[in-house]
Amino acid sequence: MKAEKPDIAPEQYELFEKPSHQFKMNRRSFFEILGSGIAVTFTLTTGLSKELISPVPEDQVAAWIHVNETGQVTVYTGKAEVGQNIRTSLAQIVAEEFPVSMDKIDMVMGDTALTPYDRGTFGSRSIPYMGPQLRKAAATAREILMDMAAAKWKIERRQLFMENGVIKNTTADQSINIGELTKGEKLLKSINDKVNIKRVDEWKVAGTSIKKVRGESFVTGKHKFVSDMKLPGMLYGKVLRAPSFGASLISVDAKAAKDMNGVTVVHEGDFIGVAAPDLATASKAIKAIKAEWKTTPQPSRTEIFDYIRKHSDKNGSDEGSAGDAANAFTNAEVKIEKTFTIDYIAHAPLEPRAGLAQWANNKLTVWTGTQRPFGVQEDLAEVFNMPKENIRVIQPDTGSGYGGKHTGEAGIEAARLAKAATMPVKIVWTREEEFTWAYFRPAGVIDIKASAGKDGKLTSWEFHNHNSGGSGIETPYEVTNKKIQFHGMDSPLRQGSYRGLAATANVFARECIMNDLARELKQDPLEFRLKNLREQRMKDVLQAAAQKFGWNKKPDANHGYGIACGNEKGSYVATCAEVSIDSSNAIPKLLRVVVAFECGAIINPEHLKNQIQGAVIQGLGGALFERIDFKDGKILNASFSKYRVPRFSDTPELDVVMLNRKDIPSVGAGETPILGIAPAVRNAIDHATGRKMYGLPLDMTT
Amino acid sequence: MVLNINNKQHSVNAGPDESLLMVLRNHLDLTGSKYGCGEGACGACTVLIDGKATRSCITPASSMEGKEITTIEGLEKNGELHPVQTAFLNADVFQCAYCAPGMIMSAVSLLQKNSNPSDQDIVSAMQGNICRCGTYPRIIKAIQEASTV
Numbered sequence: 010m011k012a013e014k015p016d017i018a019p020e021q022y023e024l025f026e027k028p029s030h031q032f033k034m035n036r037r038s039f040f041e042i043l044g045s046g047i048a049v050t051f052t053l054t055t056g057l058s059k060e061l062i063s064p065v066p067e068d069q070v071a072a073w074i075h076v077n078e079t080g081q082v083t084v085y086t087g088k089a090e091v092g093q094n095i096r097t098s099l100a101q102i103v104a105e106e107f108p109v110s111m112d113k114i115d116m117v118m119g120d121t122a123l124t125p126y127d128r129g130t131f132g133s134r135s136i137p138y139m140g141p142q143l144r145k146a147a148a149t150a151r152e153i154l155m156d157m158a159a160a161k162w163k164i165e166r167r168q169l170f171m172e173n174g175v176i177k178n179t180t181a182d183q184s185i186n187i188g189e190l191t192k193g194e195k196l197l198k199s200i201n202d203k204v205n206i207k208r209v210d211e212w213k214v215a216g217t218s219i220k221k222v223r224g225e226s227f228v229t230g231k232h233k234f235v236s237d238m239k240l241p242g243m244l245y246g247k248v249l250r251a252p253s254f255g256a257s258l259i260s261v262d263a264k265a266a267k268d269m270n271g272v273t274v275v276h277e278g279d280f281i282g283v284a285a286p287d288l289a290t291a292s293k294a295i296k297a298i299k300a301e302w303k304t305t306p307q308p309s310r311t312e313i314f315d316y317i318r319k320h321s322d323k324n325g326s327d328e329g330s331a332g333d334a335a336n337a338f339t340n341a342e343v344k345i346e347k348t349f350t351i352d353y354i355a356h357a358p359l360e361p362r363a364g365l366a367q368w369a370n371n372k373l374t375v376w377t378g379t380q381r382p383f384g385v386q387e388d389l390a391e392v393f394n395m396p397k398e399n400i401r402v403i404q405p406d407t408g409s410g411y412g413g414k415h416t417g418e419a420g421i422e423a424a425r426l427a428k429a430a431t432m433p434v435k436i437v438w439t440r441e442e443e444f445t446w447a448y449f450r451p452a453g454v455i456d457i458k459a460s461a462g463k464d465g466k467l468t469s470w471e472f473h474n475h476n477s478g479g480s481g482i483e484t485p486y487e488v489t490n491k492k493i494q495f496h497g498m499d500s501p502l503r504q505g506s507y508r509g510l511a512a513t514a515n516v517f518a519r520e521c522i523m524n525d526l527a528r529e530l531k532q533d534p535l536e537f538r539l540k541n542l543r544e545q546r547m548k549d550v551l552q553a554a555a556q557k558f559g560w561n562k563k564p565d566a567n568h569g570y571g572i573a574c575g576n577e578k579g580s581y582v583a584t585c586a587e588v589s590i591d592s593s594n595a596i597p598k599l600l601r602v603v604v605a606f607e608c609g610a611i612i613n614p615e616h617l618k619n620q621i622q623g624a625v626i627q628g629l630g631g632a633l634f635e636r637i638d639f640k641d642g643k644i645l646n647a648s649f650s651k652y653r654v655p656r657f658s659d660t661p662e663l664d665v666v667m668l669n670r671k672d673i674p675s676v677g678a679g680e681t682p683i684l685g686i687a688p689a690v691r692n693a694i695d696h697a698t699g700r701k702m703y704g705l706p707l708d709m710t711t
Numbered sequence: 712m713v714l715n716i717n718n719k720q721h722s723v724n725a726g727p728d729e730s731l732l733m734v735l736r737n738h739l740d741l742t743g744s745k746y747g748c749g750e751g752a753c754g755a756c757t758v759l760i761d762g763k764a765t766r767s768c769i770t771p772a773s774s775m776e777g778k779e780i781t782t783i784e785g786l787e788k789n790g791e792l793h794p795v796q797t798a799f800l801n802a803d804v805f806q807c808a809y810c811a812p813g814m815i816m817s818a819v820s821l822l823q824k825n826s827n828p829s830d831q832d833i834v835s836a837m838q839g840n841i842c843r844c845g846t847y848p849r850i851i852k853a854i855q856e857a858s859t860v
């Protein structure tokens with residue numbers, strides 16, 4: 010939305026750069042918090058990528074790993090656990106280099122007061138960027154302790170080894186617990202960038218299926234999500250929502266609400282909220298507020314694609330051009346020109362946004378389920394015009410995000426109310442609020458012109474994406490003449506990141522066209538892809554999926570096969586799908602899916618498999634039925650009974666093939682596996698029926 | 712009103728329209744049961760009423776007097792996890808695990824009625840529970856495992 014206020018600015022077109030910030034903690038306050046022991050920190054002088062962590066002045070440190078006097082290891086990282094099980098995989102990485110049992114490692118995450126600055130948990134960056142740093146920090150800590158033991162026993166360092174939290178002398182019956190070594194110490198060291206780390210084929214903890222850390226607290230219901238938290242004297246907050254997008258407030262009469270017992274009303278600009286001792290009173294108070302709104306005409310779903318085409322930037326930004334695509338297309342032997350439409354969809358994380366805020370001595374603490382705790386801290390600093398240092402944002406493990414929780418609306422709202430009420434306030438969004446006032450995966454229009462020669466080689470590729478975004482817009486296929494452009498615009502609905510970002514749209518359109526070109530050429534869609542691909546890793550996943558699927562076998566009558574592939578952020582996916590067509594009503598049914606995935610060296614096979622399965626199942630929603638319906642700026646299906654998400658019965662037979670490339674550094678896996686499912690299903694329907702669809706969601710009901 | 716929850720009597724002072732879910736969460740601090748939709752469409756709030764899986768978000772608390780209510784907090788017996796909880800842990804089912812309590816309560820109810828469910832039985836019994844992270848195949852596996860103990 011154009012008129013968005015800065016405090017809830019959405020992310021237009023994926024990731025944005027924020028100014029870097031410093032983690033202010035000197036050596037003294039560091040050990041005041043941690044207690045004595047040894048700590049390995051990151052500082053500027055260690056020279057790791059500056060893009061990842063802000064520059065830290067020499068007198069300041071960003072803590073990474075601390076070992077206390079009982080040998081307990083605490084790891085500090087600003088990453089957020091939102092269901093990707095990163096708490097587990099990062100702990101595994103630490104345990105690999107610092108040999109203690111997993112239960113001796115405590116991960117402190119997503120707390121702006123305790124962890125180093127982190128831009129946020131998105132874009133599958135935790136494993137490739139945070140992983141290597143923690144690995145080196147853990148290895149450095151190990152080496153420091155080994156050196157200490159060697160000095161203590163006055164023997165050679167190489168006669169020692171560490172195992173299960175104990176350092177042993179191989180030449181004598183001598184051993185010491187690491188906690189004893191750190192006793193009374195206040196040793197602060199920087200990461201040694203050159204420290205020896207283990208080769209992947211030496212891994213014993215990393216690379217294995219360690220179970221979800223703190224798993225028991227979830228199956229017993231004991232884990233406190235933000236929505237479950239309570240503070241003494243806490244009030245419940247509610248916010249008055251506009252009747253539609255683009256509406257502005259004309260007048261308010263809040264007298265009736267103000268008169269209610271214990272109710273605080275806050276009215277600042279277009280923000281009206283209440284806080285009350287219990288939820289029922291808060292709801293009653295918000296209903297008692299009479300507000301008049303001015304609405305402006307808003308596009309509806311039925312006209313959104315025309316709207317996008319009309320309003321998107323005509324010139325577009327160049328995302329990859331070469332040769333003369335127009336000319337090559339004109340002269341091509343086989344050509345296709347098509348337009349694809351992509352609906353807005355919702356992340357609909359099962360835990361809606363929630364925030365709890367508390368003010369004390371002009372300092373603010375906010376607990377909220379966000380993928381960017383430090384980003385929310387900055388937003389709060391702006392809203393309340395106060396120094397960041399006086400704001401602490403804490404993110405307890407959160408009920409998922411999928412790219413949909415980069416913001417901190419509920420926390421900001423709770424903080425506003427808490428300030429006025431001078432009591433802690435909690436806000437939990439209703440499902441309707443989450444469906445309406447969170448942000449959506451962008452809708453988009455994609456125009457493609459593509460051509461190939463009879464030899465099965467691409468000759469031209471012209472690709473224009475309007476509004477979805479630029480992720481996955483580049484083609485992995487070799488083509489000498491290409492023109493790839495992204496055309497941005499101001500979205501009528503609030504939009505932002507999604508799992509895989511815009512690649513869910515771009516890869517879909519691309520892989521449909523690749524299928525259609527192959528069919529036009531009467532070539533096998535797998536062979537056609539292999540012939541035009543450059544990267545071996547992509548070919549490898551395609552072949553792995555095809556083999557497991559039985560691509561070369563002929564499908565039964567009324568059945569069809571589809572295949573698709575994609576890569577993002579250094580990982581590769583290929584997906585095969587089989588559909589059958591019920592001859593009585595011609596409705597396609599998805600029977601089975603095989604997905605092959607490769608993301609370098611695998612850190613936790615079961616959790617990787619879980620991510621891949623989950624991504625495919627979530628992707629099925631966007632592929633088959635998820636779509637935000639809206640009219641005159643109102644969301645028409647803001648509930649789970651109207652907005653269908655995948656359920657048990659939608660789960661197809663699902664086989665996962667994981668390629669473990671121990672020779673390639675691990676990268677994240679939360680996003681890319683979602684990319685193949687929608688085009689694979691679409692191409693399978695084409696194979697079974699000859700019917701080609703050009704929109705997401707695919708309409709399988711007719 | 713007096714509610715019998717996890718074999719304990721709780722006297723609560725709740726409004727006539729308050730749902731059982733809100734009473735559990737906001738009055739009694741039993742926050743294991745989750746809010747996901749408030750319309751009976753996601754299963755996150757599932758509890759057992761006289762052994763039967765019930766959506767507490769659309770159940771008025773006032774209608775629950777005299778019934779036996781079991782929540783996720785009441786599954787453990789003498790500090791030991793319920794076999795269904797153990798099976799879910801063994802199958803390492805979850806991602807964000809927000810759906811976990813509702814899934815487990817629905818599974819407990821299913822297995823009490825049908826100790827040896829087929830895949831199809833599991834799908835029909837669990838259809839009302841959403842896992843947005845898509846852990847369905849693993850939940851099915853966990854329920855099958857639980858049914859063999």
Ligand code: FES
Pocket residue numbers: 745746747748749750751752753754755756757766767768769
């Ligand atoms: S919260 Fe009760 S079914 Fe969703």
Ligand code: FES
Pocket residue numbers: 092359408409805806807808809810811841842843844845846
């Ligand atoms: S594990 Fe996230 S909703 Fe089920």
